[in-house]
Amino acid sequence: MLPLLMLLSILLLLALGVPIAFTLGITALIFIFVYADIPLNMLIQQLYLGTNSFPLLAIPLFMLAGSLMNYGGISKRLIDFALSIIGMVKGGLAMVNVVASIFFGAITGTAAGASAAVGQIMIPAMKEKGYSPSFSAAVTSGGSSLGIIIPPSVPMILYGSISGISVASLFLTGIPIGLTIAFGYLIVVYLISRKKGYHFTEKPFSLRDIFKTFVLAIPALLVPIAIFGTILTGLATPTESAAIAVICALLASFIYRELTIKSFIEALNESVRNTALVMFIVATATLLGYSFSLLGIGRQMMEPIMAYSDNPIILLLIAALILFIGGFIFDGTVMVLVIVPLFLPLVNATAVDPLQFAMVVIIVWAIGQQTPPVASGLYITTAIAKVSMLQVSRYNIWFIFVLFLTLMAMIFYPDVMLYVPRLLIS
Template sequence: MEIVGILVLILSFVFLLLIGVPIAFCIGISTLLTMLVSIPFDPAITTVAQRMATGLDSFALLAIPFFILAGQIMNQGGIARRLIDFAKSVVGMLPGGLAYVQIIAAMLFASISGSAVATASAIGGFMGPQMKKEGYDIEFTTALNITSSTTGLIIPPSNILIVYSLASGGASIAALFLAGYLPGILVGLSLMFVSGYFAIKRKYPISGKVPLSVAFRKFIDALPSLFLVILVIGGIVAGIFTATEASAIAVVYALILSFFYKGVNIKELKEVFLSSCNVTAIVALLIATSMAMSWIMSYENIPVIISESLIALSDNPFIILIIINIILLGVGIFMDMTPAVLIFTPIFLPLVVEMGIDPVHFGIIMILNLCIGACTPPVGSVLFVGCGISNISITRVIKPLIPLFIAMIISLLIVTYVPEITMFLPDLFGY
């Protein structure tokens, strides 16, 4: 019966995905069909509904709608432009300076908003026209916007790290937030390396040197925005408030800042709240159906079967991690990040913990894998947003994306096999 259940789960999910059914419904329907293999319709649908409701019954998940709202407010509040001006004053005079500005601004904004999609929209919408005007290829600019925006999924505060904490059964959110900084910076530096190479090769223009007084003024302008990261992460690490409380504080601070910058008025807040509700509803449905699928997978012993199969292939942690990375890279191509984390964390986490890998370290490995998937068709949300902002087809972006993908994969391998990069800050702060 286990084999039949596994086949029904996999085949129904793949079939629904191929015919274009939204990912949340693919997960929910395939879960229900798998339940029907074992029990009648009425108890099956009741069980799925109960598991969906139970999956959302978590205090930690309250942080997600608040961080989404904070990101939406910042996206509208003029914060992106100030971060871009600051980044330009620091690195704009280097060869390919605007490419570096794009990456640094994306990292800064992403670390504040916690959203790759919001970052691709805000930074890409502002930087794209400027880079095109300076002679940068629109394809390269778009590819850079897409890949650099994913740093927001690693550098805290990040919604997906909260989801991983839930899926892992209690990995510290504070530890995960701290662990994301150095890997996120590493990804940014790798993208800068590729950008520098193409800037020199294609002779992209160099901006004039910015006087120190101007650079200092731009820093002061951006400082209130940057302070949000200190407020949120500092408060969590110091034990002043929880991640959920920090998310609510982030909303209040973002509102104050946006009103101060006059980037948002009372009338525009209605649209901001509605947009946040739409995003939250999508995320909540994905979490609910994914938690139901995760339960049915445990019921069918799928995690045990996969773990035993991997151990049968090799008991070498190096080889196992390579296999897991390959699987997660493949999963990221076809599945949205939230359900991927909720479904595959219970499968792989017990195996890697048994091999002596810290759950926090594995969480960053998993998110990095799925960040690459967020940039790839057919499901990559950041890819679609980036191309939409630049108004170009996906096919035109694939070629310039390849070297940036390679840089991200190299960063992934470094993070995977040098755990000190991930664990340095959590260890430093006693997590």
């Protein structure tokens, strides 16, 4: 009964337009005051402890690196390089959109950041070349999901902070999974482009052009190389690599001479606002999770699922379904900080690979970025393209289908999906 009352309370506050962070905090406070008797200072401590984590320090640093990339002229060089590689294929500009999302997934760490960075450049360019605005928005929105699967990934940092799994292991797991999804996206883009008649060549193949754009993009490519290189070699932790990424982004912006004092301040302001939003949600979600533990709600919710603890596939399917439903209601940050901790003891007590469950969570989060009412990636791209979500959805459903197939493969064939990540981690 208590879990249902808390859910109804959250839904009522959201329906009244209360921001998600305040909704979580208010719900936790009400139920703790009514059903528990603890000192108020304990709640303040929980808010503080929710954000007092060294791995979480990587979040503002990666967000700053992404903002510097956007304001420093780095985005354009990466997209020009992608266009020189794949621009000669039918529907090439749409494929460039996906490839650009891979680059920005390796920089921004968020779906919203990737969709904004790529969308502002690619959507107008695609519309100018004759692609429909709704298809342009769908490709950009689908590609933005790579921002939370290909590291550095803010969701992976959050997941690592609550699960105890090494963030570096999560990052190394996300690389091949993200590239697999990107390959599926390229197939979808090619098939839709053929069907819609987007057969014009975006850019003729030229080794000289590839070399020229590559040289110009070298400073921009330093950022993902610095991130992955330092983590793979063990020279830096993910948090330390985030600081290195900021330095590389500053150096690249200085080389391109497009980062002014004004745009630098704007980049700082943007990263501060985004970080404050995420960390405020983290703090209040931690308080709600504390109320779950204090009132025994987690145990009440997990008891019916315990019957399937001896069947990892059924357990993961149930977990994916609950997370999927949660993704319709909550932001992915809330889903990971509130719902995932309820499953972790059950996962740790069964034969489920912790990395397998982690990737199930991240992929479901990616699906949630594409499905209203949350759908932050979709909101941004539809606003840029000036089209409705309904128009975009007829194309976007195919990108969601790729994510769904990856999710099912992760649940039913984990040894295949995690083969390369396990090689990288070992």
